[in-house]
Amino acid sequence: MTMPVTQCLIRLHEEHHQLEDYQGGVPRWCSGCGDNAILTAVQRLCRDEGLAPERTVFVSGIGCSSRFPHYMKTYGFHGIHGRAFPIAQGVKMARPDLAVFVNTGDGDCCSIGAAHWIHAIRYNMNLTAILHDNQVYGLTKKQASPTSPIGTKSNTTPRGSYLQALNPLTVTLGVTNVSFVAQAVDWIPELLYDIVRKAYLHRGFSFVRILQRCPEWLPKQFEPWLHDPGKTLLLTHRDGLAVPPALARTYRNQVEHDPTDLDRAREIASSTDPIPVGILYHNPAVPCYEDVHGVGEVRTAEQVRRGLEAEFDKVTVWPQGGDGARAAA
Amino acid sequence: MDTVARFDEQRLFHSTGRGHGAGLDPVDGLGLRPAPLAGYRDLARLRYDFPLVLVAAGPAGGEVRSLSAVIDGVLREVAPRGLEGERLRRHVLRLEREIRALAAGGTRSTLGELWTQASQRLASPQDPSVQQVLSGIGDKLDLDGWVVDCDGGMPADVVTHLWQAAQRRKGASFRRAVDRLVVRLSDILRAAFDRSAAGRQPDTLRATLGGAYRDAFDFGALSKLLVRNVPQDELAPARRQRIEWARDVLQSQPFHVDERLPAPPGAPAQLAFRFTDCASAVEAYRARLPRLAEVVKAIAIAELEADGRYVEAKDDPFFAHFDESALSPEDLALFPDYLVCIPAGENDAPRNAGLMDMLSSGLPVKVLVETTDLVEEAAAGTGHFAFGVRAARLANTATGLGGVYVVQAAASNLYAMRERIGRAFEHRGAGLLSVYVGTGAPAVLPPYLLCAAAMESRAFPAFAYDPHAGTTQAARFVLADNPQPEADWPVAPLDYADEAMQRVRQEVPFTVADFLLCDRRYAPHFARVPRERWNDAMVPADEWLALDAKRAADRVPYVLAVDGDDVLQRVVVDAKLMQAVVCTRTFWHRLQEQGGIHNSHAAILVARERAQWEAAAKAAQAAVQGAPAAQPSGAAVPQEAAAAPAAGDAPAPDAPARDPDVAWIETARCPSCNECQTINDRMFKYDANKQAYIADLKAGTYRxxxxxxxxCQVAIIHPGKPWNPDEPGLDELLERAKPFR
Incomplete structure (x- = not known):
C-alpha cells in the first residue's frame, strides 16, 4: 500500500539523474570488451527509469562480468562464485522495495551456479538477471566454459572442446515458472537497451542472455555475425521488440514472434545461426515468489528476536549443563 | 352460438375490460397460473438455487452458496459409486428436501442446526441407521452459515453478508500494511535508542543478553566503553515526535479493527458502518472524516519516514495544512464502505430523501433499495398503469450519474448475480443495488416464483452498470443476466397432452401479461375462455403485439394458463393491460440498446456501410465487364491507398546519402567499448547515451x-578524407581507410 499522497510527494521530490550519476569506478575490462556495452545500456536504463541509486542493487558472482557492481554508483554485492542468485534473492526478500539486478557470466551461472540459476527461475522473484555470455572464462585467462561452442581451443581444451555447448535459453525456457526470456548481443546497443529495459519492466524473474565479444581471448568468435547482419534474426512483435527504422535498414532479417508462444520460443531459442535477438518469452501471469510466500506475515522485532533465541537455544551449550539450567534461563 | 357472436363477446371484453359472464369466466378464484410455471408447484421438492447458505468466513467468491451446490459437494466426497453410494445419495437428497422445507417454513438457523433437525425428522424406528448416517455425513461438512430462503429479509441478509466479507478482506490488507508501517517506525525508534547513550547503559545492555551468560559479562565496563563511541547523529526531536505521532495514530486507528482480537482496555467502541437510512450514514461519514484524514496523514508520513524520503523543508508545510479536503477517492477506498439497507417500504421516508445526492457525491456508500410492488396506478390519474416506474427511475438515474455502480435484480436472481454484487463492494465510490422482493403483491405464487416471473417477463429486468469496467458503454452495461436478452420475451417449450392424449410441444413466450396474471389485483383484466369457445381470432399476446392496428382490431390477445388440475386454459387480456405490456416492451428495448443489443445507431451504420459495399461491388463488377458503372457516393477507394502494402510489409527506407569524404561515426551502433577513446579522447567523445561521436576532428591526426x-570491433567509424593534406604517410593511410569509407 502506498497512499496517493505519498506517491504525490515522492514524485514532487524526485531527483532526476544523469548517466554520470550511475557511473562508478573506471572499468578495468579490456579495451573493446562487450561488457562496456552492457554497462552503458544498464546505466541508460537506470537514468531513463529514474532508479534512485540508493534503491538499486547489483549483485554478481565471480568473473569478468561480475565486476559490474564496482562500476555502478548504486548499492552492490560482489558475491562468490555461482552464488549471485541466492544473494540477490535474499536482498529482494528482505527489501522488496529495491530494484535488484544480477550480473553473472557463463561460467558463474551455467557451471558452478547452475543449481541456483534453475531455482531462481522457478522461484520467479522480481529480479532482472543479465547473463554476460562471452563463451569463455576470461578472468582466469581462457578456459572453456559450458557455453563454449564445440571445438573451442582453450587452456583446458587445447585440442578443442569435445562437448556441445549448453544453451542457456533452452534451459531457462524448460524450467517451471519461467516468465521472461530474451536474448541480446552487445554489438547492437539500441536493441540491447530496449531488451534490458523490457526485462526490467517485467514483474518477475527476467532472464536476458547477452552474447558479448571477448576481444582478448576469443577475438574471432562473433566475427561472422558482426560482419553479416543477415546472420542476426530480429524477433519483432507489438508486445515485444520494435526495431527502429534506421536499424531495420541494416538488419533486414526479421520475423514476427509472439512472446506468449512458449513452444515457438523454444524452437527459436535452439537456433545458433542465425542468432535470434529479441523477446523470446514473456508471461506476466506467473506468480512471483514474494507474492505467494509469507503473505500477510508481519514480523515485529520481538518476533524476530524470539525466533532467533529459539534457534540458538537448539545448539547452545549451557554453562551449567542440564535441563535445570535451561529452565532457569 | 356462432363463432362471430363468440368473438364479439371476447372483443367487447378486450376493449372495455367488462363482460364477464357471457361465455367469459372471471379468473379470480380459479387458481390460474401462467402455463410456463405449471411445473413449479411444490418448490420444496425441487432442487434450485434456494435456500442459500451464507458461508461464515468463506473464501472470496464462495461466501454465498446454494444449498444444492453444498449437498452436491458433500455427495462427491462421501458417496462412492455403486449401491452403497446410491443409498447414501438418496438419504442425503431427502435430507436436502427437509432442510428446504424447514427454510421455506420460516425456520432461520445455521446449516449445521438445520441438518440436525432434518436428520431427526427423517429418523424412523424401522431404520435407525438413517439418522446415524446423516449425522456422520453432517460432521464432514467443512462449512457452516445461516440458511436463508427467498423471502423478504433475504436480499438484505445476502447483501450484508457479501459486504462484510469484502470489508474483512479490505481490513486484513489495510491492517497488514499499517502493521508493517508500525514495525518500521518502531525499528527507527529502536535503532535510535540502541545508538543513544541511554541505549548503552549497563541495565539496557544486560537486558539484551540471554539469561545464561549474564553473569559472565561486566556490563558497567562495557557501557563505559560503548558510551564513549556514541554517534552524534541522534534522532532529531522533531523527527522523533513526528514518528511517534504517526505510530500512535496508526496503532489506535478505529476504522479497520481486527474483530478476532480482544479490544484493549480504554479502546473506543467499534465503529458501525451499516445503516438503515441514508441520513444516518451521511452524518456518520461526516463526523468521522477528520479522524480518517488524520489516519491518512499518519500513513503518508509513516511511508515517507520508513523510506527515508521525508523532507522537512517541503513536507512539513504540506502536512500542516492536510485535512479532509485533501482526501482523494483512492484514499477513501482504503477504508470501510458504508452500507445502507433501506427497509422495504421506507424508500420514500424523509431520512432517505438525500439518496441521489449521496450517490452523486461519490461517497464510499453502497445502498440496497428494495421494491416490493411493481404495479401502481399512474400518478397522473389517467387510469393507466405506471409500470415499475419507481424502480426504473431509480436505477436509471443512478446509471446516469456516471460514477455509481448499479445492479438491478429480482431477489430470485441474487444468487446468480452474486459476483456482480460482490464486485460492487470492490468498486471505489458509490453503489446502488435495486432489488425486487415481490412481497407487496397479493400473489398466487411464492416470492421466489413471483420474482423470477418479474425478471423473465421483463417487468423487472436484471442489469449491471460498472462505470470502471471499460471505456465503452458496451463494456460498462451488462444485460446478459436476463434469459434470452436478444429477444422481446423469453420463449420456452411447453409440453402437454391434447384431447387425444397425444404429446404436443409448443413454444410459449413469457410476457408481462403472464406476470400480471399472478397478481390477484389484476384479475379483472383477464377472462378465461372455455375451451368450446376458443376460436381463430384469439392470438397469443406476443403475436397480437406484432399485428398492425387494423388486423389487431380483429383479434383478441390471450395468454396460456393452467388451473389447479393442470388443465390448459386460454385467458383473454384486456386492452388496458396490453398497454402496460407495450410500455414494458418499450422500456426493455431501451435497455437492449444500452446493452448493445439491436442498437439502432449501429443498425443505421451497418445498413449504410452495406449499401456502400454493395454499390462498390457492383461498380467493380461492371468495370471488369467493361461496362460503364456509376460511381457510388462515398464508396470510392483511392487506387493508391488500395494498392499500398501493409505498413508491416513496407521495406525499410534506404539510408540518407552521406558524403564519403567526411569523417563520421554511426553513433547509434556504438557499443561503448572505449577503443576509439583510448586512441584519442579529445577527438572521440561520448554523447549523453555514452555512445561515441567525433567531437573535434582536428584534435588528432588522420592516422x-x-x-x-x-x-573498432563493429566497424562504425568512417574516416573520410584527411583534413590536413600535409600529414605524412597519407597515401598509405588512404589505402588503409578504403574499407571503412
Whole structure:
C-alpha cells in the first residue's frame, strides 16, 4: 500500500539523474570488451527509469562480468562464485522495495551456479538477471566454459572442446515458472537497451542472455555475425521488440514472434545461426515468489528476536549443563 | 352460438375490460397460473438455487452458496459409486428436501442446526441407521452459515453478508500494511535508542543478553566503553515526535479493527458502518472524516519516514495544512464502505430523501433499495398503469450519474448475480443495488416464483452498470443476466397432452401479461375462455403485439394458463393491460440498446456501410465487364491507398546519402567499448547515451582516425578524407581507410 499522497510527494521530490550519476569506478575490462556495452545500456536504463541509486542493487558472482557492481554508483554485492542468485534473492526478500539486478557470466551461472540459476527461475522473484555470455572464462585467462561452442581451443581444451555447448535459453525456457526470456548481443546497443529495459519492466524473474565479444581471448568468435547482419534474426512483435527504422535498414532479417508462444520460443531459442535477438518469452501471469510466500506475515522485532533465541537455544551449550539450567534461563 | 357472436363477446371484453359472464369466466378464484410455471408447484421438492447458505468466513467468491451446490459437494466426497453410494445419495437428497422445507417454513438457523433437525425428522424406528448416517455425513461438512430462503429479509441478509466479507478482506490488507508501517517506525525508534547513550547503559545492555551468560559479562565496563563511541547523529526531536505521532495514530486507528482480537482496555467502541437510512450514514461519514484524514496523514508520513524520503523543508508545510479536503477517492477506498439497507417500504421516508445526492457525491456508500410492488396506478390519474416506474427511475438515474455502480435484480436472481454484487463492494465510490422482493403483491405464487416471473417477463429486468469496467458503454452495461436478452420475451417449450392424449410441444413466450396474471389485483383484466369457445381470432399476446392496428382490431390477445388440475386454459387480456405490456416492451428495448443489443445507431451504420459495399461491388463488377458503372457516393477507394502494402510489409527506407569524404561515426551502433577513446579522447567523445561521436576532428591526426576505424570491433567509424593534406604517410593511410569509407 502506498497512499496517493505519498506517491504525490515522492514524485514532487524526485531527483532526476544523469548517466554520470550511475557511473562508478573506471572499468578495468579490456579495451573493446562487450561488457562496456552492457554497462552503458544498464546505466541508460537506470537514468531513463529514474532508479534512485540508493534503491538499486547489483549483485554478481565471480568473473569478468561480475565486476559490474564496482562500476555502478548504486548499492552492490560482489558475491562468490555461482552464488549471485541466492544473494540477490535474499536482498529482494528482505527489501522488496529495491530494484535488484544480477550480473553473472557463463561460467558463474551455467557451471558452478547452475543449481541456483534453475531455482531462481522457478522461484520467479522480481529480479532482472543479465547473463554476460562471452563463451569463455576470461578472468582466469581462457578456459572453456559450458557455453563454449564445440571445438573451442582453450587452456583446458587445447585440442578443442569435445562437448556441445549448453544453451542457456533452452534451459531457462524448460524450467517451471519461467516468465521472461530474451536474448541480446552487445554489438547492437539500441536493441540491447530496449531488451534490458523490457526485462526490467517485467514483474518477475527476467532472464536476458547477452552474447558479448571477448576481444582478448576469443577475438574471432562473433566475427561472422558482426560482419553479416543477415546472420542476426530480429524477433519483432507489438508486445515485444520494435526495431527502429534506421536499424531495420541494416538488419533486414526479421520475423514476427509472439512472446506468449512458449513452444515457438523454444524452437527459436535452439537456433545458433542465425542468432535470434529479441523477446523470446514473456508471461506476466506467473506468480512471483514474494507474492505467494509469507503473505500477510508481519514480523515485529520481538518476533524476530524470539525466533532467533529459539534457534540458538537448539545448539547452545549451557554453562551449567542440564535441563535445570535451561529452565532457569 | 356462432363463432362471430363468440368473438364479439371476447372483443367487447378486450376493449372495455367488462363482460364477464357471457361465455367469459372471471379468473379470480380459479387458481390460474401462467402455463410456463405449471411445473413449479411444490418448490420444496425441487432442487434450485434456494435456500442459500451464507458461508461464515468463506473464501472470496464462495461466501454465498446454494444449498444444492453444498449437498452436491458433500455427495462427491462421501458417496462412492455403486449401491452403497446410491443409498447414501438418496438419504442425503431427502435430507436436502427437509432442510428446504424447514427454510421455506420460516425456520432461520445455521446449516449445521438445520441438518440436525432434518436428520431427526427423517429418523424412523424401522431404520435407525438413517439418522446415524446423516449425522456422520453432517460432521464432514467443512462449512457452516445461516440458511436463508427467498423471502423478504433475504436480499438484505445476502447483501450484508457479501459486504462484510469484502470489508474483512479490505481490513486484513489495510491492517497488514499499517502493521508493517508500525514495525518500521518502531525499528527507527529502536535503532535510535540502541545508538543513544541511554541505549548503552549497563541495565539496557544486560537486558539484551540471554539469561545464561549474564553473569559472565561486566556490563558497567562495557557501557563505559560503548558510551564513549556514541554517534552524534541522534534522532532529531522533531523527527522523533513526528514518528511517534504517526505510530500512535496508526496503532489506535478505529476504522479497520481486527474483530478476532480482544479490544484493549480504554479502546473506543467499534465503529458501525451499516445503516438503515441514508441520513444516518451521511452524518456518520461526516463526523468521522477528520479522524480518517488524520489516519491518512499518519500513513503518508509513516511511508515517507520508513523510506527515508521525508523532507522537512517541503513536507512539513504540506502536512500542516492536510485535512479532509485533501482526501482523494483512492484514499477513501482504503477504508470501510458504508452500507445502507433501506427497509422495504421506507424508500420514500424523509431520512432517505438525500439518496441521489449521496450517490452523486461519490461517497464510499453502497445502498440496497428494495421494491416490493411493481404495479401502481399512474400518478397522473389517467387510469393507466405506471409500470415499475419507481424502480426504473431509480436505477436509471443512478446509471446516469456516471460514477455509481448499479445492479438491478429480482431477489430470485441474487444468487446468480452474486459476483456482480460482490464486485460492487470492490468498486471505489458509490453503489446502488435495486432489488425486487415481490412481497407487496397479493400473489398466487411464492416470492421466489413471483420474482423470477418479474425478471423473465421483463417487468423487472436484471442489469449491471460498472462505470470502471471499460471505456465503452458496451463494456460498462451488462444485460446478459436476463434469459434470452436478444429477444422481446423469453420463449420456452411447453409440453402437454391434447384431447387425444397425444404429446404436443409448443413454444410459449413469457410476457408481462403472464406476470400480471399472478397478481390477484389484476384479475379483472383477464377472462378465461372455455375451451368450446376458443376460436381463430384469439392470438397469443406476443403475436397480437406484432399485428398492425387494423388486423389487431380483429383479434383478441390471450395468454396460456393452467388451473389447479393442470388443465390448459386460454385467458383473454384486456386492452388496458396490453398497454402496460407495450410500455414494458418499450422500456426493455431501451435497455437492449444500452446493452448493445439491436442498437439502432449501429443498425443505421451497418445498413449504410452495406449499401456502400454493395454499390462498390457492383461498380467493380461492371468495370471488369467493361461496362460503364456509376460511381457510388462515398464508396470510392483511392487506387493508391488500395494498392499500398501493409505498413508491416513496407521495406525499410534506404539510408540518407552521406558524403564519403567526411569523417563520421554511426553513433547509434556504438557499443561503448572505449577503443576509439583510448586512441584519442579529445577527438572521440561520448554523447549523453555514452555512445561515441567525433567531437573535434582536428584534435588528432588522420592516422589516429584510421587506426580507430581499424580497431573498432563493429566497424562504425568512417574516416573520410584527411583534413590536413600535409600529414605524412597519407597515401598509405588512404589505402588503409578504403574499407571503412
Amino acid at each position: 589516429q582516425l584510421v587506426e580507430a576505424a581499424e580497431s
